Amino acid sequence: MRLRVRVDRDRCCGSGNCVLTAPEVFDQDDADGLVLLRFTAPPPEVGERVRRAADLCPAGAISLD
Amino acid sequence: MTPAALTDLPLWPPLNLTRDPLVPLDAGERRRFVGPVTRVRLPTDATAWLVTRHADVRQLLRHPGFSADLTRPGFPLLRRLAPGALGDRRGGFIRMDGAEHARLRRMLTAEFMIKNVRRIEPLIRQTVDRTLDDLRDAGPPADLVTTFALPLPSMVICHLLGVPYADHDFFQERSRTLIDRDAPPERVRRHVQELRDYLQRLVEAKVAAGDRTDDLLSRLARDRVDTGELAVDELVGMAVLLLIAGHETTANMIGLSTLLLLRHPARYAALRDDPGNADALVEELLRYLTIVRTGLPRLATEDVEIGGQLIRAGEGVIAVLSTANRDPAVFDRPEEFDPYRAAQQQLAFGFGVHQCIGQPLARAELRIALVELARRFPRLRVTATAGRLPTRHSSIVYGLGELPVTW
Numbered sequence: 001m002r003l004r005v006r007v008d009r010d011r012c013c014g015s016g017n018c019v020l021t022a023p024e025v026f027d028q029d030d031a032d033g034l035v036l037l038r039f040t041a042p043p044p045e046v047g048e049r050v051r052r053a054a055d056l057c058p059a060g061a062i063s064l065d
Numbered sequence: 066m067t068p069a070a071l072t073d074l075p076l077w078p079p080l081n082l083t084r085d086p087l088v089p090l091d092a093g094e095r096r097r098f099v100g101p102v103t104r105v106r107l108p109t110d111a112t113a114w115l116v117t118r119h120a121d122v123r124q125l126l127r128h129p130g131f132s133a134d135l136t137r138p139g140f141p142l143l144r145r146l147a148p149g150a151l152g153d154r155r156g157g158f159i160r161m162d163g164a165e166h167a168r169l170r171r172m173l174t175a176e177f178m179i180k181n182v183r184r185i186e187p188l189i190r191q192t193v194d195r196t197l198d199d200l201r202d203a204g205p206p207a208d209l210v211t212t213f214a215l216p217l218p219s220m221v222i223c224h225l226l227g228v229p230y231a232d233h234d235f236f237q238e239r240s241r242t243l244i245d246r247d248a249p250p251e252r253v254r255r256h257v258q259e260l261r262d263y264l265q266r267l268v269e270a271k272v273a274a275g276d277r278t279d280d281l282l283s284r285l286a287r288d289r290v291d292t293g294e295l296a297v298d299e300l301v302g303m304a305v306l307l308l309i310a311g312h313e314t315t316a317n318m319i320g321l322s323t324l325l326l327l328r329h330p331a332r333y334a335a336l337r338d339d340p341g342n343a344d345a346l347v348e349e350l351l352r353y354l355t356i357v358r359t360g361l362p363r364l365a366t367e368d369v370e371i372g373g374q375l376i377r378a379g380e381g382v383i384a385v386l387s388t389a390n391r392d393p394a395v396f397d398r399p400e401e402f403d404p405y406r407a408a409q410q411q412l413a414f415g416f417g418v419h420q421c422i423g424q425p426l427a428r429a430e431l432r433i434a435l436v437e438l439a440r441r442f443p444r445l446r447v448t449a450t451a452g453r454l455p456t457r458h459s460s461i462v463y464g465l466g467e468l469p470v471t472w
Contacts, residue, residue, distance in 0.1 A: 011418075013167075013170060013174070013417075013418040013419075013420065013422075014170070014171070014174025014175075014177070014178060014422065015414075015420045015421070015422070015424065016177075016178055016179045016424070016425050017420075019178075019179050020179060020425075021409065028174075028175070028178040028179065028180065029175070030175065030180075031175065032171060032174060032175050033171075033173075033174030033175035033176070033177070033178040034171070034174060052409070055410075056409060056410065058126070058127065058415070058416045058417050058418065058420035059127070059417065059418050059420075060127055
């Protein structure tokens, strides 16, 4: 089953760790620098990096299920 | 706690003038401090819980039950401060919590996001070229800290903020005082005020100038002050924070990184021959050197269990980034410097909502500075022995006072 990603922009602190780790999946909003999701169900080959991005998020703004 | 019991507790941060600059804690200090959460005595004679393991530091810094507001009663200060020493605290969001912190930080997140830092890489490259020209013209021999490591990030942050670099002697000296734990309290109070007054005049000029200039402080003046979202005093506080954080940290990382790379000429040569590994190298330098070595102080605002220890509301804690970054549970052979390890879990920028907002800028400056240094100065070597290098041992941001080099 494909990984599903959710981001919480209220928690996001704009550190950019997710963009550094998995740029195919995460972006930062030009207006406020907060997280934007490119895919909610990213392809399996980036799964490991998406998990790492969730782990590295300092604000705990990325959740996976 | 009775005075006798207090003096039985180990002092944090430990005073050790003979430690190698590349080693945050020596073996004896590691035995004393590293492990489950322990009680320590601070230089103010207050006590605090010392949190040293990677998982515990992450949990602590991400937990909403800890405050970064050092004006709260019981906050674990690492130095004695004169009453009112920190003056007007408005805008200083590094010491705020919750919504108050988020409101100010979010006015800056777009400025420092990765794609914007990529846009300013040409400016960083130009500044690296220029400061390396200055290094070339100054020697050999020359002091790498005063000719390269400090001017580079100082010029970059001045350009981004719109602060005249010509005033660098003034603000560099005051920045150093603010983060020096040994600075006399009265001097801290005076230098904070002088720095605020200086930036207040600058910000007021930018507000009055309207939209004629395009730098970060002018943009905030136009987009946030003019619209009533931000007070001038808050913008001044943000400017103080960004100016200090923008050059002290990167400057000290460049100095220590150069020392580390030159101790093993093969590593320095690898940087020149394999610049594609520079991103990984920078992460490992951040992990290994961790320049905020005294740790991040926090005050518990509720009862929280960290690393098996119940920390009660009102108690102070110190999150030690340097030991978390050498935690064997996360990093294999943590005392070894390995430029090919994947060190992304390093916590040198902190963790939680206060994690360094300028980290994309810091990474880009470090990468470009070190790659270009190795390319242009392949025969660079340090002329002083390690034990003779002056260090910023009493600073909240550790680093070298100077690094004499020749080539």
